[in-house]
């Protein structure tokens with residue numbers, strides 16, 4: 001039988017690990033890539049509580065990116081509204097600390113396709129399908 005005592009240390013380890021992440025990942029790069037195809041344009045407007053990145057027109061095959069610091073309080077949030085041919089005023093979080101502090105430790109990349117949005121998982125290195133367009 002294994003001694004059960006060791007399990008008690010796990011929460012402490014996780015807490016220390018997470019605090020280290022916050023201090024180390026001082027800059028996060030976020031980018032939105034238009035992969036809609038057929039020359040389709042994408043219009044996007046991203047902002048946070050403190051920064052308004054303005055309306056951006058991203059042509060097919062291009063991207064728009066920015067860098068920011070993650071605040072120690074863990075409340076960093078960049079949200080965007082986007083539009084393309086078939087989708088109007090779609091709202092999503094480009095970076096949300098609660099969702100992304102491990103998934104996007106140093107970069108939060110998005111790929112916009114006609115079927116939906118893919119996000120790069122920085123932990124696994126794989127693109128994951130994240131969101132379907134609304135019907």
Ligand SMILES: *[C@@H]1O[C@H](CO)[C@@H](O)[C@H](O)[C@H]1NC(C)=O
Nearest residue numbers: 038039040041042057059060
């Ligand atoms: C995308 O935008 C460019 C520049 O405004 C325009 O010339 C082009 O026709 C647009 N493409 C489509 C498919 O609407």
Ligand SMILES: *[C@@H]1O[C@H](CO)[C@@H](O)[C@H](O)[C@H]1NC(C)=O
Nearest residue numbers: 042043044054055056057058
């Ligand atoms: C994007 O396109 C819209 C409409 O075509 C235009 O009004 C706006 O100035 C453009 N924005 C940029 C940043 O080029």
